[in-house]
Amino acid sequence: MLRSAAGGMGKPIIRGQVGRRSLILVDGIRHESQQWGLDHAPEVDPHGAGRITVIKGAATTRYGQRASGGVVLLESLPLLRTPGVGGEVGAFGSSNALGGGGSARVDYAPARARGFAMRVEGNVARHRAAVAPDYALANTGSNTWNGSARLGYLRDTFDVDVGYRIFGTRLGICDCLAISSPKEFSSRIGARPPPGLASAQARFAIARAEQRVTHHLALARARVAIARAGELHALYAFQLDDRREYDRVRAGISGPQLRLLLATHTAELHFEHRAVALRDWSLEGIGGVTFGQQGNRIDSATALVPDYEQSSWGVYQVERLVHPRAELEVGARYDGSHRRADLRERDYLGQQATGNLDEANCRASGSGGVCEHDFHAPSATVAALVRPLAKVPELSLAIKLDSAARTPAVDEQFMNGAAPSFPIIGLGDGHLGVERTWAGETTARYDGAWLNVEGSAYASYVDDYIAFTPEPQEGPCAPLTCTIRGPFAVFEFRATDARFYGGELRVDLQAPRLPLSLSATGAWVRALDLTSRGFLPLIPADRYVVVGRWSWPDTRASAHGYLELNGTFVARQHRAELMQDFAPPPRGYVLLGAAIGAEFPGDHHVVHTSLVGTNLLNAGYREYTSLSRYFADEPGWALQLRLSIEFAVAG
Numbered sequence: 001m002l003r004s005a006a007g008g009m010g011k012p013i014i015r016g017q018v019g020r021r022s023l024i025l026v027d028g029i030r031h032e033s034q035q036w037g038l039d040h041a042p043e044v045d046p047h048g049a050g051r052i053t054v055i056k057g058a059a060t061t062r063y064g065q066r067a068s069g070g071v072v073l074l075e076s077l078p079l080l081r082t083p084g085v086g087g088e089v090g091a092f093g094s095s096n097a098l099g100g101g102g103s104a105r106v107d108y109a110p111a112r113a114r115g116f117a118m119r120v121e122g123n124v125a126r127h128r129a130a131v132a133p134d135y136a137l138a139n140t141g142s143n144t145w146n147g148s149a150r151l152g153y154l155r156d157t158f159d160v161d162v163g164y165r166i167f168g169t170r171l172g173i174c175d176c177l178a179i180s181s182p183k184e185f186s187s188r189i190g191a192r193p194p195p196g197l198a199s200a201q202a203r204f205a206i207a208r209a210e211q212r213v214t215h216h217l218a219l220a221r222a223r224v225a226i227a228r229a230g231e232l233h234a235l236y237a238f239q240l241d242d243r244r245e246y247d248r249v250r251a252g253i254s255g256p257q258l259r260l261l262l263a264t265h266t267a268e269l270h271f272e273h274r275a276v277a278l279r280d281w282s283l284e285g286i287g288g289v290t291f292g293q294q295g296n297r298i299d300s301a302t303a304l305v306p307d308y309e310q311s312s313w314g315v316y317q318v319e320r321l322v323h324p325r326a327e328l329e330v331g332a333r334y335d336g337s338h339r340r341a342d343l344r345e346r347d348y349l350g351q352q353a354t355g356n357l358d359e360a361n362c363r364a365s366g367s368g369g370v371c372e373h374d375f376h377a378p379s380a381t382v383a384a385l386v387r388p389l390a391k392v393p394e395l396s397l398a399i400k401l402d403s404a405a406r407t408p409a410v411d412e413q414f415m416n417g418a419a420p421s422f423p424i425i426g427l428g429d430g431h432l433g434v435e436r437t438w439a440g441e442t443t444a445r446y447d448g449a450w451l452n453v454e455g456s457a458y459a460s461y462v463d464d465y466i467a468f469t470p471e472p473q474e475g476p477c478a479p480l481t482c483t484i485r486g487p488f489a490v491f492e493f494r495a496t497d498a499r500f501y502g503g504e505l506r507v508d509l510q511a512p513r514l515p516l517s518l519s520a521t522g523a524w525v526r527a528l529d530l531t532s533r534g535f536l537p538l539i540p541a542d543r544y545v546v547v548g549r550w551s552w553p554d555t556r557a558s559a560h561g562y563l564e565l566n567g568t569f570v571a572r573q574h575r576a577e578l579m580q581d582f583a584p585p586p587r588g589y590v591l592l593g594a595a596i597g598a599e600f601p602g603d604h605h606v607v608h609t610s611l612v613g614t615n616l617l618n619a620g621y622r623e624y625t626s627l628s629r630y631f632a633d634e635p636g637w638a639l640q641l642r643l644s645i646e647f648a649v650a651g
Helices: 182-190 345-353 410-414
Strands: 002-004 010-014 022-026 051-056 070-075 084-095 098-109 116-127 142-154 158-172 210-226 230-246 258-278 281-300 307-323 326-343 362-365 368-386 395-406 416-419 422-427 435-447 451-470 481-483 486-510 516-529 543-551 559-570 589-601 605-614 638-650
Touching: 010 022, 010 051, 010 070, 084 116, 182 486, 326 345, 326 410, 345 362, 345 368, 345 416, 368 410, 410 486
Parallel strands: 022 070, 422 486
Antiparallel strands: 002 010, 051 070, 084 098, 084 638, 098 116, 116 142, 142 158, 158 210, 210 230, 230 258, 258 281, 281 307, 307 326, 326 368, 362 368, 368 395, 395 435, 416 422, 435 451, 451 486, 481 486, 486 516, 516 543, 543 559, 559 589, 589 605, 605 638
């Protein structure tokens, strides 16, 4: 699920876990950016991903701390290994938000320099402000561009490649987030259209408030095959995330009110040993070490998060025993990190006075204060898969037990303020420690000729779970708090013991001898605060999706043609603490979608076309897991048209 906010921003949610617990890997590299924005979009280019894979459940043993909820893997298409030229050019357009763009990718492997391969790709897009069913989400336009280049030398026994990516975006911040009084805040929640938004207009122009983000990624990696032993892999990456946010200010001020520079170095060395035959079994495995260094610098007149330096390391080993009818996996990992946060004098004294800082790890220094923490996070996993019936190899049963650990993020410890793209005041807790999870899940799967069924059930206990909770205030601005910048809702990070449990079901049915297929999925998650004996906030509601597809026969002119109709039902989140939030959970909603697409092959090319419609009934709805639900609806109906030409010419 992609949690979206007005204007198209979003983050993945995996089994109720958002952001810090759902890791994004881009070509094997941990994506590093500012984590404090609940609705910030990841600074990644989906056009550059040849394949996107979602790993559900804790995967910390292999991928590290931020994978306690799951992992999203974005993998580029491999470079050419045979001489030739290939690539793809395309264009796309959308009705809501109105706009479009283009993309291009060129791969080249020269015949006179066997083994060398290179790639250049890029895309650009511009969109107008989005439109909700009854009004425009003014100032949510966007300009986005991406570029990348890779050069590799590929042989049977070793590979070396280097690359560089740059992602740039300029996003307007919805005018609907600006409020002048608690009364206006309350009216935005229930009225349709909300007061002050009925006359809003959707324009391409972007005005303050806005955010501009540039993300750089440089990488180098190598693979060496060691005879009869396995393969050794090495990776180094550098990322620089430059975020600038511009608030509404008086005339004559042109610069950003907030700028954050996040620089990250990562390195990994891992070894995949060859499969070892053990009678009917084979032993496969991977082990490695990781290193990281990160520094954050903030330039702002007000506090939000402090400057900090952080170093980290990890060591892991995962082994798998594989049998035609069974698999067994065992893994362990240990991560350590050291963090130094430098707080400004006003921020340090203020948080010290409220008891927010851990005095054992913080001290006065110069004109401010320094807080240093050492964290240790062990993880382990045991998993088994069996095919219990020899005559039914399509049936498999799996069970997995995990112990995972996650250190608190800097904003969870020290956040103290608001930002133009963060329309609330967030308050950290300097006493937070390592969040430890004990989890288990079981999955049954059947892959038949015309029927595929997969069902999963999972449960976890989290010790010192770091929750982000709404905190209604008392006083003249209740339930908000009054500041010189206006009224704001207040959210706080706090530790509590928690229990998660839920299930997922997917059924795919292919009609025998007919070009018809039906797919249905359901997802349920429950999250309990064991300390207060209530419910945790910001947990997704029950979700159901049904998709019907008709695939017409291939002809000499076209292939893989389809017509699709889909529906999504999201229930109202009834498991929420109504007295501890600024608004009740929004009502449930139904979204209707449709799609049509086909491919048209040629001698050396294939033309891909698709037309996708979303929210075709133009339903007005709000997403419970998004902060924008307090201010405005999600966008209304939209059509997306895509056309691309993929080509390949042998060298």
